[in-house]
Amino acid sequence: MPAPKQPTRRSNLATSLTSLTASVAALTGLATLSVAAAPAALAAPHPSTTPSATPPATMSTVGGTRLGTPGTQVNLGSGAPVLPKDLTARSWIVSDAESGEVLAAHNAHWRLPPASTLKMLFADTVLPRFPKTTKHKVVPTDLAGIGSGSSMVGIKENETYTVHDLWLGVFLRSGNDAVHVLSAMNGGVDRTVQDMQAHAEDLQALDTHVVSPDGYDADGQVSSAYDLSLFARSGLQKKDFREYCSTVRAKFPGATTKGKKGKPGRGTFEIQNTNRLLSGDSDVPVYQGIAGVKNGNTTNAGATFTGVAERGGKVLLVTVMKPEKNEHNEVYKETAKLFDWGFKAAGKVTPVGELVAPKSAAQAGAQPGATTSSGSGKGAGTGGSSSKPVASASSGSGSGGVGVALGITGGLLALVAGAVFLINRRWPLPDLVRRRTRP
Structure with a gap:
């Protein structure tokens, strides 16, 4: 990827x-x-390998019939601000992370490639299974099958890592190598994909079809802004999930080398979170109140992002998928605009659905x-x-x-x-x- x-x-x-x-x-x-x-799901067709440039006329109705209707869905009340005019994402959703109320949405159930935002489902499924202090020595088969061009944290064969190290690699660097090692610990990629799919179905994330645990572009692998919000909301119930997705930077173990006296030693290097609303960038400031969650970017998916932020006692989730505007960090800019709108609109709009x-x-x-x-x-x-x-x-x-x-x-x-x-x-x-x- x-x-x-x-x-x-x-x-x-x-x-x-x-x-x-x-x-x-x-x-x-x-x-x-x-x-x-x-609200029951509308039976969804088998995911397309090449998503259309326009949303389907019929989509899932999980969470409410309005969420299955193409286009923007919002009920503005007295004093509510209008939605930002310059949103270009194919799909987005703004919801209350605690009550589950959907404040506004645009093609919320459009099944699109998710990129590394799918790692939220991976983490929500696998993270509870291993204590963070568990150690694992990486063997060559652990790193087999990683897609060409994948984002990597830099895991080396024959080195030992803690589960804590591996999850930092997943969340901060979106490391597909860390995902594959954790999948190997979980019984293999195929087993992990099955577990993720079963967990998605329990969460009622019925737009999601899992092919690869890391979100790498794969035929038929899709999710939706609605489902990604479900994954984030579920994951945020877990202490370690919240910690990892909110960490800006951390030290990661390097390769073992011989020291000056010939004794083996192992240093560390710094990794930084690629979520730009969390770490900031030249054209994107750190967003006030941001606390995670996960970003992604692949050829088929374009840029995708789910974020959680708190302001004035209100906790909101925003998911944005594939902005059409080709500008640097556009997915974060549109997410920030939706957060700003959501915090101003909370209590002044009638929900159009629910998580x-x-x-x-x-x-x-x-x-x-x-x-x-x-x-x-x-x-x-x-x-x-x-x-x-x-x-x-x-x-x-x-x-x-x-x-x-x-x-x-x-x-x-x-x-x-x-x-x-x-x-x-x-x-x-x-x-x-x-x-x-x-x-």
Whole structure:
């Protein structure tokens, strides 16, 4: 994959639960609601290997019928600012990261090549499976099959790396070599692709077809602005995901060399995050309140980006795919404009849809106090846990927000079972990290 163009707030869940308790009688009639009853997906055709230059007339309706309608979707209320006039991206979406409300969208379910933004799904699937202190010695087969021209962090054969090192390589340098090593640890590329696809389906990211875990251009590999936002929202429930995607720069292990006295030694070199809203560039300043998430750039996909930012107590997600305007860092410029609009428009627009909760949340809702796992296969490691409990609840490994919300309510859910869906729709983002520079 060509190298990228170098280019929490905590929800007031206690208040919500108090309100729910007071409304038990009114909510009992909602018992039939569940995440599985969220707006159903329109059956999507098999992904095209060469996406059209125009959006299809019929797209998925996951999250609401408006999101399956081509063109820009927005409901401006009194005092709401108009959308930026000079947006050229084929697809974009602005949503509230916690409530899941979609403030505005443009071709949100258009299935397009995702480039390295697909690494968000890779991380959300694989990151919980290995403690960050796990060490792995790289063998030649770990690096087999990496696409020509891929972005690399510089992993060497026969060197040993920690899982922590590898994830820094994935998030900061978008290293396909780091992705392949982690995939090898997970049972191989094919197994990892299967796991990612299964996790995408659980998240109801039904526009996504995974072919390569690193996002490298491949026939039939597609996702959508809507799905990428689902991946980011799910990943942000995990402490380590939040840490890695917000890190600006870090030290990465180099190759082992002989020192002055003939003894082997190993130095480090600095890597910097290629997310320009996080690290800045000559024509793009660091965005106020930015906290991640992931950028991408390939020949077929063009530039893609999903970002999360907080301002004034509001946490927004913005995904932008393939700006047509051919200017340096254009994907970041259009993302910043949408963030600016979203923070001004919050509370002044009627949502046009929502980011749905995972299917597994409905299953967890049937068992009060249960937690959900955000992956399949191996058990979750330390990477899946939230950094701090929300509202003094004990946080489980794996899905984070949904599990925490359910853990807080405990026996209360037995009394207000009809409200489970309403609780699960709001995912808190505990300790949403800001820009971070690692020593």
